[in-house]
Amino acid sequence: MDFVILSLVMLAVGIYGLLTNRQLLKVFISVELIATAATLNFVILASAAGVGLGEAFLILAFSTDTAISGVILALLVIVAKKYGTSDISKIVQLIQDKDESEVEA
Amino acid sequence: MILEDVSSWLVWILPLIASLFVPLIAKYSAKARNYFAVAISVITAGLALSLVPGVFFGSGEATSTSVAWITGISAGVFIDPLSVLFTTLVAFFGLIIAIYSLGYMKGEEGLTRYYFLLLLFIGSMIGLVISDNLIQMFIFWEMVGLCSYALISFWYKRPESVRAGTKVFIMTRIGDIALLAAIGILFTMFGTFSFHGIINGIQTAATAGTLDTGLLVIAAFLVLGGAIAKSAQLPLFTWLYSAMEAPTSVSALLHAATMVKAGIYLLARFILIFSVAPVLIAALQPLWFPVVTWIGVLTAIIGATLALTTTDIKGVLAYSTISQIGFMMAGLGTAVEGAASIGWFASLFHMISHAFFEGLGFLLAGGIIHAIGTRDMRLMGGLKKTMPISFILMAIMIITTSGLPPFAAFFSKGLIITSVTDAGNLIQIILLYATTAITFAYSVRMFSLVFMGKESEHLKKQHVHEAPKVMLIPAMILAGLCIVWGLAEPLVASFMHVSLETSLLGAFTNLETPIFLSLLIPTGLIAYYSYYKNYQGVRNIAAGKNPLTTILSHGYFFDDVYGGIARGISNVSDGVRRFEGMISLFPQKFASTIIHLANEVHVYLDVYADKSLDKLINVLANKTLTGVSKMKKAPSTSLRNYIAAAVLGFILIAILIILTIGV
Amino acid sequence: MVEILDISLPIISLIISALLTIPVFKIVRKSSHKTALTLGWFIVVFIIAGATVANLALTYYSIANPGLLNLTLNGGASSIISSSFLVDAISIYMAIIIVAISAVVVIYTVFFVNSNERPSDRYFAIMLMLTAALLGAVLSGDLLTFFIFWEAATAAAAFLMMYRKNAFSLNATLKYLVMVIIASAFVLFGLSIVYGITGTLNFIALRDALTTIAVSDKSLLILAFVFIAAGYAIEAAIVPFHFWLPDAYTAAPAPSSAFLSALVDQGSYYILIRILLYIVIPKGPNATLDWTFMLAILAALTMIAGNIFALIQNDVKRLIAYICVADVGYNLIAITSYTSLGLIGNLYFFLIGGITTALAFMVVGIINKHGFKTLEDFSGIGKKLPLASLALVIAGLSFIGVPPLGGFMAKYLVFTSALQANLSWLAVIGVLTSVLQAAYLFRLIHYMYARKSKDATVIKESKRILIPIFILAAALLVLGLFPQLVLNLLEPATRQLQLITPLP
């Protein structure tokens, strides 16, 4: 049982999800998976150097990451409200259809 | 000595600093601004002159002083006959042009900008020739290019001016890259930018026998590339004709003393540096020197023939400059012994006499354009009566240009021909003789078109007047110098610490002189009769449609070729733009491949769950089809491509690291 | 002696002023001299921030021959594992330029964004927060501390980008955030491995630990390095991680673009310098991991791709965004060379590149406000907006590297460092791509001055907004002529980096 490889697999699954999924929600889930992979490493691998410190690191790093994820979620809500969908391809299409005059300096 | 130290620094710093004050003084009064510029030019010329005695009575050895500027670079001055010669010429000409501009640019818009750039131009050029290291030289080299760009497009409201300025900047930048590459090579070889350091490096390496001559030959060719672009030589000479959009005073400065002479200075300087090691000269002799001579000779004849056909009065002078600089290049190409060889001195001496007669030509042309408001020579004619002083001065100018004795160019051109006769081959000699003959022809043609004959319809409509005094006096000074300069040859030679084998009198008794004169007379006669006496025969040939006139009227097709290249490039860039999608699609392709694979995997997973063989084939076919069709419909979603690109980069980093470490 | 208070004062002062900005704007909106009052407020803010940074710098340099100072809340045995600040010549230099450029950009924003517009108070507050976060990031002495500061900075950057909330900026911000979160996940993953094998994340302790690393841990170290490098490469927009940058900078409002290009970009280079030059040592007896070849390839790719993409752009703002990408490539050359000249050149390039891109974005912002966006729109701008065009030309010439502007000296230092390190092929690519830059920037200048504009409307140029622009333009000229002003500040940095052979 090797936790480094376990977290690597998690990471690979997350990246694969990023590459293949079109729904913003799924993109978000992929990101969560990647973050989980990293934290897994922190706790297990770092426990060799003292569990307490590893936990502290995890909490600090993970909460920061979650804050950024929160921003993405906020954006997601705006996008969904504005365009009525969270499908990236549809949004891109909508944006292309939109009048360019909306863009400000 | 202290005076010299101070003035050698002030002579280039003063104009640079003073240029910044021009806008301030302009706020106060326009007149004060003009006289301020003239005063600065006078002081600069005085400072430059104060350097002359030290070199004249000195040993001819180079001295330099420098202060550290930033790590690895110092700012310094390098005093030897070559740099002082150029400094004096530039400062003197700056003064002439500053005075001339008082009349010529009167009432123009944007004169503050003009005087600012003029002083900056003079300061940069002096800075270029007096630098003691390559980086400082390169900075000023760039600044000279930039100032000429700004001055050529001075009338920026005329699109042609801006286009010409841009053309000049881009074409000369080709040379800048070559020069920069040469500097890079020299720096990697010797670890220093200073001239003294490089000379020492070459000497030490040569005595130790470890000199890498191959690399230095490449550097020499790159230097030649820089000089070709800046001095408008084959095949990059077409910018000089376009640069005629500049105000004529700027053209005069550009041709006589600054921009185009920078290339000659560069070559002369590097020949001095290279000639310290005989082994290096031996390496340069088989290819580099002949190439320089050939470029010079071919440019000379091409420029002269083009001057024969153009109808623009400034165009004739521009092509004349190209041709005369070709002479100088030819002379430098024979300077295999550095300063000791006659070719080196000859081309520098010719450089100065060219400055005088070409400058004179431009000042007069400026007066004529000023008076009648056109540059087309076909609209001129019969100016002899209305502009008598210009007429006399122009006569002096064309006699000097053609190299008739005893005016300046007779001696300088004669020296170049002598040096080529000594070192070059027969074809080069014949071409040079032919060029001098054609020079006479185009000079006479210009002269007769402008001053002889009857007044044209265009002129009858307007009141033509002689140029104002403030424009004529500088021209007169130059004309006087044209006459007497040739006699100063021994003086200049001792200033340059060069010993001449032939005496002044010997020039007349040489074998070359009779050949020379006998060639001049018929060509001059043909030109004179065809234009002045309206002898139709030659005119018909010149006006008719035959291969010769086609070639000449297209300027040897150089601009057409460059136009073709530019069109080609723009076609390619259009293509690139059309395929911008394709380039940026690469990550997208990558992503879609992954998606494709993902679909496939899904299909196989479903099949695995199904466990039935015939269904397997069905499902495989169906799902793959739907998968592919789905993929085709899917619009490009760029975020996914970005992520794909990032993953690609991640893999790239991993591969490269593993390659380096070799795990 | 530098105390921890000296370091935290500028950060705290900026955060407090960010929070105060919102009530201050409430008051300002009621008064009749809105612009003057906002301007006064920000001048006060930056005078305080500048004074605190100056205090830090002076205290630091009052020590004779200062070294790398590692400061923690609690000293003693646990100092290598506790959160810490690091003060040395580089971080002080970065702090100074961050505050200085931020001040100029904020003053520009005061003129650019109407303070009556509703969330503008929050926009300014976010700008100050971003400055504070960046200051903290460059002064932090621990990879995790840096990481947290950096996340705060990216969050703030994202909000700056989507201030207008139109479709384009939302789209671009979304892309930016997703890329950033991938990057931070990568970095976090790398950090966890590094912590696992060395037991510390402190810069200095980490360097010492890595020089004596066990052979069996080498493969894990490579894994960690690749993750961290890829993560920060995304942040720094190195090709092929750069795709988010042009979208983001084009869609963001002009002050945001100027701010991001001048400061956030530089912050990400800063961490690359820290990691690559101070922690993971590529050469010499204490070599940990040789990354120079990898970085050289990436530098070449970045220069080539950045400039080629810039060549084919039609939108001027996007063109400048691609120049930002290309600038990253030139910076990377300097790191790759691993010489002290390269370090100096890199730090000098930060400043010049930051000023130049900020200047260009600020000018383009003004021109875009009048509705001119593409190259064709820019025809004849030179006559309509002469002063703004002049500033853009200055920025363009500095990009190309025309002396005596700052860009020349920056490129000179960088290319010379490549020559010194026997990477002449990289210098050649650099010079050739600079020629490419000359081509497209002269095309721009050509459009601006040589083409006739389609409509003959006369535009009245606002003079006030040009003040910060010309401050930057003058800075370019002054720094080009007297680089010694900055290089003197940098000189201690080369002495502190003992592993690089000092300049002869």
Place this chain on the structure above:
Amino acid sequence: MIFEILAVGLIISAVLALFLDEVIYSVAALAGTFFFTALIYVLNGAIFAAIFQFAVGVGTLAILFLSGEMLGDKPTKKTSPKRTGALIGAGAVLSLPAIFLSVSGATGAAASNISFGDALWNVRGLDVILQALVILTVALGIAIVLYEKKKGGK
């Protein structure tokens, strides 16, 4: 043995969270992922990390669930049982490397026995304060983002 089971469960739930079409099931699978992670932490003695993971996980899940409902992207098709089975199989296969392979190393670190509370509040106290900076920035930003809601949209 218990670790191996947890690892397999972790990967399977991760794969399911990504590839299930219905939002509800996918979020439920993500909850499974968090649950397994927390269990692994507990078994490694990192109680606080487990609690934290759980707390953040629940919060995230709630938001995800809400926004998933709010976004209202109804899936066009339901995931077939076949496909679900295949996904579970794929997850199981993917977790095999973690069970049978191993990377050498990770031995060099010196253990430091600091308790969690000590580590978080004393040693990394500065970073905890920094969290406030992050949260403050995000709060300010969200204020910008949500501002126009008061006006009722553009």
